[in-house]
Amino acid sequence: MPERIIIIGAGHAGGTAAITLRELGFKGFLTVVGEEEHAPYERPNLSKGFLSGEETEPVWLVPHERWEALDVAFKSSNSAVAIDREKSEIRLSDGSYVTFDTLILATGGRVRTLPLPHHDAVHYLRTTDDARALASKAKTGASVLVVGGGVIGLEAASTLKGMGLSVVVIEASDRLLGRNIPSEPAQWMTDAHTRIGVEIRLGCALSALTDGQNGAVTASFDDGTSQDFDLVVVGIGIIPNTDLAEASGLSVNGGIVVGSDYRSPDDARIFAIGDVAARLGSRMETWAHAQTSARIAAHAILGLPPELEPTPWFWTDQCGHNLQILGEPASADAVIARDNNVRLYMREGILVAAICMDKPREFAAARRLIGKTLNAELAADPATDLRKAV
Incomplete structure (x- = not known):
């Protein structure tokens, strides 16, 4: 049993690891190092209710007083500069040092930035401060260019349109949500954006940003056209923060390499969780993965029986619709259209995956049936309870 656990990263994964360790009975010293001044919070709402102002606070992992009751020490507005594995010591940006018996790396990722000179009109959306800065400039009637047709870009587009802005989304590929959602469900969301008046431009890339008229920014595109906007919001993915791990000699391959229990193969005292963890060659950036990876690592650290890794899933809320994705649709060899808004991937x-729009009960049933053999005819009949298709 370690006496001193250090968690680098005070985001969702890092905070969940700290909470879980205490709930599982860890009594030793527990320190969380975080670059932000805030206590750990969940990120999904930053592009939705928090950005719109419907919610004035981020979704905190636990109430602030709970951290004191858990006896978790925070080193906020701080970052780890170097890991000395021989000395079991970490140097922090404020010049101090902390020692560890066990180290959890929950360093997350940083936004991928435009390959263009900085312009004051450009906003990224990763932290509460990012969301507040964007919200302060998102005035009704303003125009915004959203660069990137992935989840974050589209959630921001939906929210900003609802706040009364005119919105144009550009995506360099030939469809939206191309990273991990099949084309048909992606089209559901494309149609939803079109219905609320968001303009979608596919096969379009940004080539330059220059000062426009009356404080606007002129966006030039690769097709030779240009247009003025008041704001530019960029959502083109994140880069996992692996530099610290790599400098300390840990294996990195698209993320910090870890095994099934999120332990580094290079040092049994070190774990990596959340967005930065490349578990068995796969890295995920979801709310659910932040939760499950933290819990599995905590069990391993304390020598407790492992929790099973659930089937990956995530959701996105856009344009008044809820899209839920379960499993790996790309691994399927057949698709069952259960109704207009439910697809089962076989x-x-x-059943290896499912995607549902505005069908929470169907999605819940699919989660229970994942990995089971289904009768295709019964599964395709929306009048039949999906559970009876097993």
Whole structure:
């Protein structure tokens, strides 16, 4: 049993790891190092209710007083500069040092920035401060260019349109949500944006940003056209923060390499969780993964029986619709259209993934049935309870 656990990263994964360790009975010293001044919070609402002003506070992992009751020490507005594995010591940006018996790396990622000179009109959306800065300039009637047709870009587009801005989304590829959502469900969301008046431009890339008229910014596109906007919001992914791990000699391959229990193969005292963890060759950036990776690592650290890794899933709320994605649709060899808004993805007759829009009960049933063989005819009949298709 370690006596001193240090968690680098005070985001969702890092905070969940601290909470879980205490709930599982860890009594030693527990320190969380975080670059932000805030206590750990969840990120999904930053592009939705928090950005719009419907919610004045981020979604905190736990109430502030709970951290004191858990006896978790925070080193906020701080970052780790170097890990000395021989000395079991970490140097922090304020010049201090902390020692560890066990180290959890929950360093997350940083936004991928435009390959263009900085312009004051450009906003990214990763932290509460980012959301507040964007909200302060998102005035009704203003125009905004959203660069990137992924989840974050589209959630921001939906929210800003609802706040009374005119919105144009550009995406360099030939469809939206191309990273991990099949084309048909992606089209559901494309249509939803079009219905509320968001303009979608596919196969379009930004080539330059220059000062425009009356404080606007002129966006030039690769097709030779240009247009003035008041704001530019960029959502083109994140870069996992692996520099610290790599400098200390840990294996990195698209993320910090870890095994099934999120332990580094290079140092049994070190774990990586959340967005930065490349578990068995796969890295995920979801709310659910932040939760589950933190819990699995905590069990391993304390020598407790492992929790099973659930089937990956995530959701997105856009344009008044809720889209939920379960499993790996790309691994399927057949698709069952259960109704207009439910798709079941099968491999050799086994349910391996599901995507539902505004169908929470169907999604809940699919989560319970994942990995089971289904009768395709019954599964395709929306009048039949999906559970009876097993």
